[in-house]
Amino acid sequence: MKKRILAIGVTVCMIAGMVLTGCGGSGGSGGSSGGDGKVVKLGFLSPITGANAAEGAAARNAFQMAIDQANESGDYDYKIEVIEIDDKSDPSTGVAGAQKIVSDPDVVAATGHWNSGVAEATIPVFKEAEIPMLIWGAIASDLTSKDNYPWITRSAPTDVQENVPLAKAVLDDMGYEKVFIISDTTSYGQGNSKAFKAELADRGLKEVGFEEVQEGTVDFRAILTKVKSSGADCVYWGGVVTEGSLLKQQMYEEGVNALFCGISGNYSEDFLKIPAEAAEGALVVKPGIVLDSTEDGKKFIEDYEAAGFSEPIGAYTPYAYTAAEILLQALKECGDDVTPEAMRDAIANGSFDGIMGTTTFDDIGQTELVAAYLNVVQDGKWTVYDDSEYADGTRTFGGK
């Protein structure tokens, strides 16, 4: 009897907890469609729980925000709904979610994935079901290919494309030669370290050391002793912000005199969680354009902040918004006859204006908009490199 009471108690607590925290807080799908109106659905896949939850949830917020804005604008004769899928960064969860999207007859297009591994697994599903998919965040270079075109397109740059401007700045302009590469063992990290090694090889250089760490590593001190003894003047970090910020901080604490550089996965407010003096001088390349520099970009940031989401804007959040803009403009181009085929052609052949600039796709569905710019942490804030005191020589990076 006691057991039963206990169990009932636990159950009641759970339910109460859920109600208190606002069960179904996302409430994205918006219930039934209003009356006689036609409904067009778009699928959106991102990791809302799991290791990459922060990045995925921010992207979902931005996507949903774009669709809400479109619905309110009254430019469309139909209501646009989003089917949100949480892929948990797990391929098999992603595949099941993709099946859910393609099984809905109203779905005309989907956009998805932050993890390349998950994208890898769901692409066959979308191809088989003949639903066009636009990748907003996964950057492994082989996701877009001749085989996948035109069903699969991507509005984000690949890992190869992102590493080009960084390598140019660090190796050519700043003249660093002894690079120590550290990456995580995820596909993101592996892709990056491969791409940067290739950049080094192009210049006849070789990395002075290479280490891979597990996702979730918190202690880099052991590796840093290796960095020190290798005499490296530059540390290339090929992973994301979670470990990257810790690496930067420990470099500062252990007195490693070297430049810290990495790619867009590190560009996040989370990087600034570490003390300002430790974060100082981290150099990160970020795809796209400086959002603050354009009207649309400013408006996006304002809108996002006004909506009061709990996740701050991440490196790829603007890309999710861009993906929404592309789909919305493609919908407009299709006119009244919105079908997956029409959407496929509209996406693959169109040119789209958005907060990041004008997006067009090449002959394998990869975006041709590969603007990228350097950011540096200055006084505890992300600053555009060209405007920073590092560019005019007032401050200098480590290792020089």
Next chain:
Amino acid sequence: MSRFGNLLMSAILCGCTYTLVAIGYCLFFGVLDVVVFCCGDIAIFGAFSIIGAFTIIWSAGVFQAVPTVVAVLILLIVASILCAVLGLITYRISVKPFEKSSALMPLLSTIALGVVIKEVLGLIFQPVINSMATSVVRVDDPKTVVGGRNPQSMPQLIAAGGSTLTRNLIIIVVVALILLALFFFLNKTKLGLSMQAISQNKELALMTGVNVKSAIRWTFIIGGVLLAIGGFLLGNYQTIIRFDGGTMYGTKGFAAAVVGGLKSTWGAVIGGMLLGFVEVFTAGLVPGGTKFQNVIAFIVVIIFIVFKPEGIIGEKIAEKV
């Protein structure tokens, strides 16, 4: 410091963080013969409650008004109380109902409870803390926390003003003091002795008038406090805490406990240090060895369980028939 000295320091620190959670496992296993698998999650809960309490008392202006040491003590007390309560809850819903069934049930149940703790933390941390912080706000620069699923930055309470070396030394000294206190408690106080008695023979302890029920309860309270301090030190050492970090932290701590011998507190210390040394030195000395860090830890565990299941310190238990 030389390269070797650096590695040594990292290894000791790494070992210290593992040791604390390993001691948690040993305490519970010693008294109840069950593996309470959510120790890592309780420690993370402790770290989160320190972040939350810090946000609230900062916003209320208390933190700035009193000396830092006092403020840190307040935070630690709050976290300890919360973790002790969580420890008791763990006992009540995941251990006690299975007193008479197979030892596997509490293992599974605590794993599941760990998931629940983690997820609840991820869901309610931000709304609860932020609403409490805004309701008491008295200062011009109130603090808020980000969503529970985001990485949380730990307020650097130990390092205030000092270098990392001071911080590291403080962590090591604190762990050493805790160990001494624990040793004193287990061997010199009545409660500690009765806990040991239960661990050796529950029936006999019951017969000799030991209050088994209250001793078990105290074990969970003390375990909770230890884990709260563990979470606090871990947070200061790592500077960033993730809500799902408890799984790996707990598993590693558990591995340390197994290596040392699940019944022995000193075993936990040795196991934790050994694991810390193995991890740090493979990462630091073997080229490209970092990626094998975790694998090596698990392989060490497998080898130990198979060939020396009683651990480094630990008596060989004769089979009961």
Next chain:
Amino acid sequence: MKNKKLLDSPFAVIFCNIVLFLLVYFIVTSDYVLSLAIMAVVIVAILLVNRINLVNKIFDLYVKYKKTALISGLVLGILYPFSLTDNVYVAHIATLAVIYGIACLGLNFQMGSTDMTNFAPAAFMGIGAYSVAIASVKMGLSPWLGMLGGVLLSGLFGFLIGLPTLKTKGYYLSLVTMAIQLAFTELVRIWPYVGGDDGISGIERYKLFGFELYKRYTIFGIRMSPQIPYLLLCIAFLVLCTYIAMRVYFSRTGIAMNTVAQDEIAADCLGINVSRTKLFAFVIGGMYCGLAGTLFAGLEAYAGPATYNFQKSLMLICMVILGGMDNSIGVVLGAFILAIITEKLRDFADFQQLIYGAILVIMLIVRPDGIIPWRVRNHDLITRRKPKVIEKLGVSTNIAEKAELKSEV
């Protein structure tokens, strides 16, 4: 008495099968509110009905009219995929549930029958899946060869894990398997040959005599989901696996396994080869999980480390506990319920993990034996075919019958 006769006939078995079929059909196809409601009602109903031991009686019927149960089950199993028609998502869930069912049967040999909790079933599945992936993508062989290799390899892996664990027991055994599971995921992740974290994609789908098993077919003018032929294949495997599992359960080895679970030393005294029994459980369980893995790889055409991690192992364990340990039917039921709940809870993405953990915590407190719990072996049924001599003598060996006679007298 007449009423009893009707209950004690092959028709009762067919009726039960049809009810089960309809339930599964409605749970899978309806939207999540309705589906969860039906599921809750069914679970409560089963728990209530179990008070009067009805489930056990039905179970006995199934054993008694094995052939009828098997044939009608097969017919319904073949019909089932066709009822799903065009909904690819539903077909996908259904296939997943069937595959998890096979894996859980395997895990049940270890967890249920022999009482050795194996925390590494997902690692076994991973070995199966990666075998298919390597055979088809890296070596260009037929995926069927990969399947064969996968099943054999995971059997071998089971043997290898089983060997050292013979020395350890209870807790420590679980810990070894836990460490193995964690090490497996990490190893796969850092091994470049198998694609590291990216995994291997583009696995060739299974074909049967040139007949593609994963393709849209149109039958009688109805456009079928592409998974339907594949689902049929999986169901065939599930039926076969359940049959073998039942045979093992009722065999000498099955009883030996239960004895080992109860008391190892007593089993040793009875002349049971404890080591061999344990190894058998590991090997056959490993093979089942490996088979499930190969089917999984065929369904998704992808194998990656994140699919076969510790969480997946926990999920499988959860399924076995939910369904009821050492009960093949219960285990499959548990796998179905949890696989479907996971998918139906998709709309509460944030709460999914929480609900999962909560189900396990509550389930363990309320009903640690599962929905359909372990049952006391009814040895009468095993010896139903009475030895000829006894039959001639007219002696009834059926104790229950005797008891009934007595009470009637």
